[in-house]
Amino acid sequence: MLANAVLGVLGVMTLWFVFNWIKVYKDSPSGSPGFHRIAVGFVTNFFDTLGIGSFAPTTAWLKGANLAPDRVIPGSLNVGHTLPVVVMSFIFIQRVEVEPLTLVLMLLAAAGGAFFGADIVSGLPEKKVQLGMGFALFVTAAFMFAGQVGIMPGGGEAVGLTGLPLVIGVVVNFFLGALMTLGIGLYAPCMALVYALGMSPIVAFPIMMGSCAYLMPVGSSKFLKNGAFDAKAALGLTLGGIPAVFIAAYLVTGLPINVLTWLVIGIIIYTAITMLRAGMMNTEVAADHVATEK
Template sequence: MITAVLGVLAALTICFAIVFIKDVVKHKNNLESNSWVKVSAIGFITNFFDTLGIGSFAPTTALLKAFKQTKDRVIPGTLNVACTIPVVAEAFIFMTVIKVEPITLIGMLAAAALGAWVGAGIVSKLPERIIQFTMGVALFITAFLMFASKVGWMPGGGDAIGLEGGKLIFAIVANFVLGALMTAGIGLYAPCMALVYFLGMSPNIAFPIMMGSCAFLMPVASIKFVKEGAYDRKASLGITIGGAIGVFIAAYIVKSLPLNILGWLVIGVILYTSITMLKSASKAHSKSGVAIE
């Protein structure tokens, strides 16, 4: 059954890649003015550590803003499009080496993909200040979840490799919501890991579930972002290339690192980015005189 799941994932990814490449080629003469070197390096770094469980959306957002590589308005679409192929590579790696009960895995993956399809159509049309406000709050929540994990506030999980009954229904509904939120640039890893732990599953199960969820929802959401033109083409292509290299080095060469200190650093960076996003949203609100609802 896992082979069939991976076959579907491969087909989705090929469809996305065709749409993405055709769009980049169509606009090859008017790509953005950002730096190939910088966006590729960002992709390599963030997806390298993403493979080790850090998560890539929040760090990528922080680095894109720090090096002024794209506009806030297109960050959600850029994150989804740019990280699709690296995350699919991660999913193939982890879904083949860590066993998960098929019904649980398929149910949660399908829910995330459906949530992304619904969410992308909404997010791609939102005003910039709403994007800034949403991402600012989301990044703050992500930083809190990572902090809670560090200090032992999050549940420690169990040893189950699957769910049934009410827990399974709850997990599917929750992953639908997380899939929709991810299209706004809200990383799925931290909340999905918290969900897995909360439901008493083995901590290792979080990797194929969260990476598989992202891998299934991202081609779906990213096709919509591409068709809407709501992403940075040059940054997305650079991050894709650098990110794919980072994933394979992390998975097959490095495999594990002492990430405790790095984890605290990432929390600090995410919190800082959250504050800057909220400040930007506040300034936009002051200039427009329109409330953020």
């Protein structure tokens, strides 16, 4: 019942977003997005459905191929990826068993963290957060690897939480949502959290995708209102992204848990390396900035 309510609210939010987008498109028709932009949407959303994330590769592709002006790339990402992420959320919430109260509380915690996150994380040094998260993800991946090869017990099959683990999950997911305002993605840390709390790795997918799906229609509508997006790029991401989501989602939900766990380990390691690299680059940028000021 709770899960159905989550999807019902998400459906209403999505219809509101689509209505706003159609209104903007009718006022300023942009024409066909072209094959290249649709291909960007397909590839990036396929890997996003696997848990890797889509914003960074989409940014690099749009910028490198000059498919959208730099100024409106953030808005294009949000508007274009909204409907694919919503589709992900509907598929995983319906196909993956999650205890309803756990799903709803963790989803609302992440959404609330992102909503209030600016006030919470505005004073945090981004580079220290990136380095800390990168290290923590490496440690989690090491424990997962040890469990996979039989060195130590690891993981679990639980589809829900109760008591103290539920409280910990809700609190941590709130802060993961808040960290999204620093540009730190929720996917891999959420996977690590789910594993650490003894739940099945696949449970992370409806939680993390549902969290983002709740955020994106609201944020994207602001970009639509302000005209701060490239219409062709956004439309291409959506048209290519939706079919990619169906293909990748049914691939993920069809994987044996053992294989899925290896996939999650790879994603967490990839994200850890990305965060550590970003943190070290932030340090270098800061040093260069100080030297320039002197």
